[in-house]
Amino acid sequence: MSFPWAQQYQPKSGFTRWIDEKLPLPRLVYNAVGAGYPVPRNLNYFWNFGVLAGFCLVLQIITGVVLAMHYAPNALVAFDSVEHIMRDVNWGWMLRYAHANGASFFFVVIYIHIFRGLFFSSYKAPREMIWLLGVVIFLLMMATAFMGYVLPWGQMSFWGAKVITGLFSAIPLVGEPLQIWLLGGFAPDNAALNRFFSLHFMMPFIIAGVVILHIWALHIPGSSNPTGVEIKDESDTIPFHPYYTAKDGFGLAVFLVLYTSFVFFLPNYLGHPDNYIPANPLSTPAHIVPEWYFWPFYAILRAFTQDFLFLPAKLMGVIAMFAAILVWFFLPWLDKSPVRSGLYRPLFRKFFWFGLIPTMGVLFYCGGAPAEEPYVMLSQIAALYYFAHFLIVLPIVSIIEKPKPLPHSITDAVLNHRTGADDAVPLSTTGERPTDSRPGPDDAGLYRPAGA
Structure with missing residues (x-):
């Protein structure tokens, strides 16, 4: 979305001018998450969860790559390799717990992010593509999390893989061949574990690519806001940096307190005890359940x-x-x-x-x-x-x-200038109010109500 009042990037040295001419990455960052990106001035803390989701994705990729250096995707030694990471690798226990609990916290953040979008109708025009890409990200996350749950090769990993892949056999005609193709055989074994490990390693980078598209789509119409009223002029916006970077920083600090509390004090609380037993195809657990984020x-x-x-x-x-x-x-x-x-x-x-x-x-x-x-x-x-x-x-x-009557602008909602139904203006078919003849921003940058 083009904002004529947005601050323009100005290189301050010869080197930054040269970089900006040859590869304008600083300009891209400035316009994406800096002072060059104006956002609605009334965003609340529910809008923090997009940034938190990005942080969780980076955390999962970093810890996952390091864990992959020590993991053996072989059905005979996979369980032992996880124990080796926990006991013998320097800080391996912390990396494993950070990755396992990071998946759960990633889904907590995503569920809140989704239900915020449902309540504030963030899927409505002109932001349909943002929502559609978000649903694609969620589906990719579900697939990635399922394959990651199989990798420890404990009892719940093995039987979870058997139950979930067995669902494909319900598809008429192609179901059983599809199931065999997914597993590389008639039951979860070494071939299935290798497939799941390869895909689990690759999928987060695909998710990262879709996230880039998601953010790109967001910057075309701009961010939504709690009122659902579109930006009308400069007084409705503030620069993303430093205002929302500070707000996101506070939200990230609260998130890290909760997350590290689980990593260091309740590392196994969100897991299943049966997954600390090596996979045994001859012993079916009494109660097979997936991870909590699949439960609904x-x-x-x-x-x-x-x-x-x-x-x-x-x-x-x-x-x-x-x-x-x-x-x-x-x-x-x-x-x-x-x-x-x-x-x-x-x-x-x-x-x-x-x-x-x-x-x-x-x-x-x-x-x-x-x-x-x-x-x-x-x-x-x-x-x-x-x-x-x-x-x-x-x-x-x-x-x-x-x-209910909508405020005339985001500024009116923030400053509480319009509180009565008498000030309401009829909605158009797009949910927007027709433009009025009220004066623009005053010298202090605040919106003046009509007649002021």
Whole structure:
């Protein structure tokens, strides 16, 4: 997005001028995350999680590369090589715990980032591509995390790989050949472990490439904000640096306190104890579960227990599990409300906080619980509402609800100049207010209300 008032990059020395002419990387950084990138002045701490996600990705790549130097992707020695890292490699225990807990914290950050986008409708035009690329990143993360969970080659790693790859056998005609191709055989063994290790090592760099596209797409329309009102003039923005770099720095400090608390004091809390037992194909664990961040979708998979006509329950569960994420791709077109922010959509807000959020909580809980009653029934009810929320509730609510009046500008929302309904201006079909004749920024850079 082009801002005529944005600060322009000015090289200050001969060397930086030469670099700027030959390879303008300093200009690129300045315009991407520096003073040359104006952002809405009203961003709250929920907008920190994009930066935190980038930090988590870098952390996972660095620790993963170092761990790969000592890991042996061989079914006979993989478990022992992980123990070797923990016991014999200098600081190996810390690297392993940082990587394992880093995956969990990465998903915590991403889930908050996604649900912030759902509440503030960050998927609406003109930011559809940002949202779509974000969903692609999430799918790549899920694949990467699954393959990483297999690498320690403990009991839960082995049986998790067997169960998840076994889902492909539910696909008619091509399912079993696809499963054999993925595993390199008829069961998880050395060939499967080599495949998963290679893909797990490669995928984070693919994610990094999609993240670059995600950020690129973000800089075309600019950042969204809690009001959902687009930037109108200079008074609505402040430079990303130093204002939001300082805010992101504080958020990163809080994140690191929580993250390091788990790494040093609760390193195994988010793992499963069965994964500290070497893989044994002849001994099935009593309760096979994936990592916690897969639980909602695992609960949806297990919610289908009866065949329906010619569709087996297993196939319907697999379709529903993937559809639970794929439905996010269609949100820009399912939600037809001209208002973006949930702060100004009272009916939408009720369904979000008292419908979608509790439903996700039930799915998280049931996904980690045994496949027995009442958990199966709760999973079925929650899965039914989950799809109904996106496919039925959201489109209907977006048509029938009466949103609250939006502020005239981001500055008005920040400075509280417009608080009454009498000042509301009718919305256009795009959710934007028509331009008015109010005066522009004063000498102090603050927006003056009409009549001031």
